[in-house]
Amino acid sequence: MPVFLDADAPEFEREFTALLASKREDSVDVNDTVAAIIADVRARGDTAVIELTERFDRLALTPETLRFSEAEIDAAVAQVPEAERAALELAAERIRAYHARQMPEDQSWTDxxxxxxxxxxxxxxxxxxxxxxxLASYPSSVLMNAIPAKVAGVERLAIAVPTPDGVANPLVLLAARIAGVDEVYRIGGAQAIAALAYGTESIAPVDKITGPGNAFVAAAKRQVFGKVGIDMIAGPSEILVIADKSANPDWVALDMLSQAEHDESAQSILITDDAGMAREVCAAIDRHLETLERRKIAAASWRDFGAVITVPDLDRAVTLSDRVAPEHLELCVAEADALSEKITHAGAIFIGSWTPEAIGDYVGGPNHVLPTARSARFSSGLSVMDFLKRTTLARMSPEALRAIGPAAEVLAQSESLEAHGLSVRARLDTLNKG
Amino acid sequence: MPVFLDADAPEFEREFTALLASKREDSVDVNDTVAAIIADVRARGDTAVIELTERFDRLALTPETLRFSEAEIDAAVAQVPEAERAALELAAERIRAYHARQMPEDQSWTDxxxxxxxxxxxxxxxxxxxxxxxLASYPSSVLMNAIPAKVAGVERLAIAVPTPDGVANPLVLLAARIAGVDEVYRIGGAQAIAALAYGTESIAPVDKITGPGNAFVAAAKRQVFGKVGIDMIAGPSEILVIADKSANPDWVALDMLSQAEHDESAQSILITDDAGMAREVCAAIDRHLETLERRKIAAASWRDFGAVITVPDLDRAVTLSDRVAPEHLELCVAEADALSEKITHAGAIFIGSWTPEAIGDYVGGPNHVLPTARSARFSSGLSVMDFLKRTTLARMSPEALRAIGPAAEVLAQSESLEAHGLSVRARLDTLNKG
Structure with missing residues (x-):
């Protein structure tokens, strides 16, 4: 049974705090195993990667077959039906257009x-x-990670995708090709992360690693962080829907189930100012759970982590939603634009009933890699910024140094950093002599 | 003795690779100790923080005295000599002006x-x-961390600064006041990080923690990451100077020593196309090392990690510098602007001989918190972006959903996510009926 809370009830604050604190994932400690795999790949390179792939993926590779050849990708891509190819291309084009607008500008000025x-x-x-x-080999995730990298201008983009028993997903290869990926390796797990971070004889090292993965991949990303950059470590997905009486309860139910069907640890929360809406959405969810293909997963998520909260008014819904800081926030209310402007913490906002969250997963344009587990309070979804870095620039003229150098000297002395002060003083002395 | 390398020598590649790979820091494993401290602060709040502060800082506090009162700050600040106050204010104003330009813009459009x-x-x-x-209690670091936060719009900014034996640095308190810091706590170590991340009875939790610290602080930041955001974990500081025959060897020597005096693990590298310049800089360094206040630290850094590389031309210097990806890069060459444009990887570039790195530490304007240990390949210095997060927005009209919804449905089906597809289909069916 999902949790039902009434924001006006005396025990609400305690129950809501418990909901916020609930842990939805048991993180298995695989750190020692992963550290050993990374050390092995660093020491033995290709040989280690090949042995580990044979053990975990039951696939015998050679240094030459670690990477998909262009001919293999051609053959796989040719199997993709036209409707799926067209859909991927539409998605890619929209994602590219959105992310192109994120490119920041260089600046320089003289003060x-x-x-x-x-x-x-x-x-x-x-x-x-x-x-x-x-199961979780999603071509949409290839687009969402690879396109921002290419828009940012990353010259060399490599994919690691395990192919257990040699089975590859043609849509993943097509998405890689559409996104402009340069190299695709059929390796996975901690050994793939180690190979990307440290390089092997056949795989050149990279500077940044992104993308989702299981506990081994997540632990490996944490361990190679510093040697390379990494993106966030994603937790299970979540949606919060704010609905008023104008909402369509069947649509809301399907939107909540589209989170729940991802994963038994996913979370769907409904906040509404209409008790009737709450009942109708729950009834619709129960109805769909009878027939949904992934009903076992969705039902477990809804039972264990689902929540329905009734509030006296929508301003209260905003306050509660900000405390959750949801990954996905859907506003199925009459005045959705106005409500959207009141929101402070959310990874992505889907405004109005015509904007199902699933649009954002595929073809909306914004990235679907978003901050989970309340981290929208302090972090953002994937963007071109994850593949860019900033170099700051400064050039003093003699006059500028004369104007601000003495203050630097004073502060250097106050911090007992004599050479810092002398490096300024030596120049000022030359200026004063000249 | 620092390392001397000649880029034309047969063994150069091997030696340069070894220089790149050299580890300058032994990271002590304090993870278990830190985990116990965090658990203690989470369980016992103020009581734990007070006990740990008594043990580590020999300072007896109460819940009421954990935080500096305004009167205490007033009294401390009144002791600061006018020259230092004026220098801090000049620095703050310049840092504020620089970071204000970093504020990114919101965007929305209809496609x-x-x-x-x-x-x-x-x-x-x-x-x-x-x-x-x-020793490392630097008022300049307070400005460099606090001002970007306030420029970004952070409402509540708290500082934790340990005061061993009750001794506080008045300049740190003045910097905090100038920067607009709201709360200053006299606590440090892992217990301070735990208190900021999880909160206690007297200290409200924060969403993001930045700033440098010792091994315990660094380990605590790693452990609370996820619960809150953190900035990078900084390694020892480093400078790379590219100098040609136009450079002043004494200035270059002082600039290199101003890194070396920070820390025995700091690194100073000179790359020059002029063997005479290499000799003169080394001679000037040796000369200053006889009198410098922090000569013991600076000499150890120069001896253990210093390097001088001679190259046939400055293009080669650029290539090697990019492989180092230095935190600070100083261009003491005649054509400094042109050379600057060829650089790909550096945290900050100081262009031309009139721009000593120390200017950037204090009053230049750009941030002095910069990526160390070659991480300028994939990361940037501290900025307003570290205190901002992006919420993506999407609103479909019925027509937009009709145009792009079917592609989302196709992709949902190809990923076996039925509810995703149904959430789009239910809306399209309503549209088609309407």
Whole structure:
């Protein structure tokens, strides 16, 4: 049974706090196993990767077959039906257009003291993208990770996608090709992360690794962080829907189930100012749970982590939603634009009843890699910024140094950093002599 | 003795690779100790923080004296000499002006399909800044962390600064006041990080923690990451100077020593196309090492990690510098602007001989918190972006859903996510009936 809370009930604050604190994932401690795999790949390179792939994926590779050849990708891609190819291309085009607008600008200016200041953005040279194998091998995730990298200007983009028993997903390969991925390796797990971070004889190292994965992949990403950059470690997905009486309860039910069907640890929360809506949405969910293909997963998620909260008014819904800081926030209310402006913490907002969250998963344009587990309070979804870095620029003229150098000298002395002060003083002395 | 390398020598590649791979820091494993401290603070709140502060800082506090009162700050600040106050204010003003230009803009637009798309930036609600006590208690670091947070719009900014034996640095308190910090706590170590991340009876939790610290602080930041956001874990500082025959060897020597004096693990590298310049810089370094106040630290850094590389031309210097991806890059060459444009990987570039790195530490304007240990390949210095997060926005019109919904449905089916497809289909069916 999902949790039913009434924001006006005396025990509400305690129950809502418990809901916020509920842990939805048991993180298995695989750190030692992963550390051993990384050390092995660093020591033995290709040989280790090949042995581990044979053990975990039951696939015998050679240094030559670690990477998909262009001919293999051609053959796989040719199997994709036209409707799916067209859908992927539409999605790619929209994702590209959205992310192109995120490109930040370089700046430089000369200030009143005569100092030229500014910064310059540059792309990471090489990035690696992890794509899970098996059930969770989503071509949409390939687009969502690879396109921002290519828009940012990453020159070399490599994918690691395990192919257990040699079975590859043609849609993943097509998505990689559409996104402009340069290299696709049929390896997975911690060994793939280690190979991307440290390189092997056949796989050149990258500077940044992104993409979702299981506990081994997540632990490996944490361990190689510092040697390379990584994106966030994603937790189970979640949606919060705010609905008023104008909402369509069947649509809301399907939107909540589209989170629940991802994963037994996913979470769907409904907040509404209409008790009748709450009942109708629950009834619709129960009805769909009788027939949904993934009903076992969706029912477990709804039973264990689902929540329905009734509130006296929508302002209260906003306050509660901000405390959740949901990954996905859907506003199925009459005045959706106005409500949207009141929201402070959310990964992505889907405004109005015509915007199902599933649009954002595929073809909306914004990224579907979003902050989970309340981290929208302090972090953002994937973007071109994850593949860019900023170099700050400063150039003093002699006049600028004369104007601001003495203050630097004073502060250096106050921090007992004599050489810092002397490096300024030596120049000022030359100026004063000249 | 620092390392001397000649880029034309047969063994150069091997030696340069070894220089890149050299580890300058032994990371002590304090994870278990830190985990116990965090658990203790979570369980016992103020009581744990007070006991740990008594043990580590020999300072007896109460819940009421954990935080500096305004009167205490007034009294401390009144002791600061006028020259230092004026220097801090000049620095703050310049840092504020630089970071104000970093504020990104919100965007929204309606595309050809009729979809409204965009994003909105918002500030983290509350941030915590760690300031080390003792020798490394730098008021400039308070400005460099606190000002970007306040420019970003962080409402509540708290500082934790240990005061061993009750000794506080008045300049740190003045910097906090100038930067607009809201709360200053006299606590440090892992217990301070735990208190900021999880809160206690007297300290409200924050959403993001930044700032440098010792091994315990760094380990605690790693452990609370996820519950809150953190900035990078900084390694020892480093500078790379590219100099040609136009450079002043004494200035270059002082610039290199101003890194070396920070820390025995700091690194200073000179790359020059002029063997005479290499000799003169080394001679000047040796000369200053006889008198410098922090000569013991600077000499150890120069001896253990210093490097001088001679190259046939400056293009080669650029290539090697990019492989180092230095935190600080100083261009003491005649054509400094042109050379600057060829650089791909650096945290900050100081252009031309009139721009000593120390200017950037204090009063230049750009942030002095920069990526160390070659991480400028994939990361950036501290900025307002560290205190902002992006919420993506999408609103479909019925027409937009009709245009792009079917592609989402196709992709949902190809990923076996039925409810995703149904959430789109239910709306399209209503449209088609209507």
């Amino acid at each position: 009143a003291a005569g100092a030229m200041l500014g910064w310059r953005w540059g792309a990471v040279s090489a990035a690696g993208l992890y794509v899970p194998g098996g | 050809a399909a009729g979809a409204m798309l965009g994003w909105r930036w918002g500030a983290v609600s509350a941030a915590g800044l760690y300031v080390p006590g003792g």
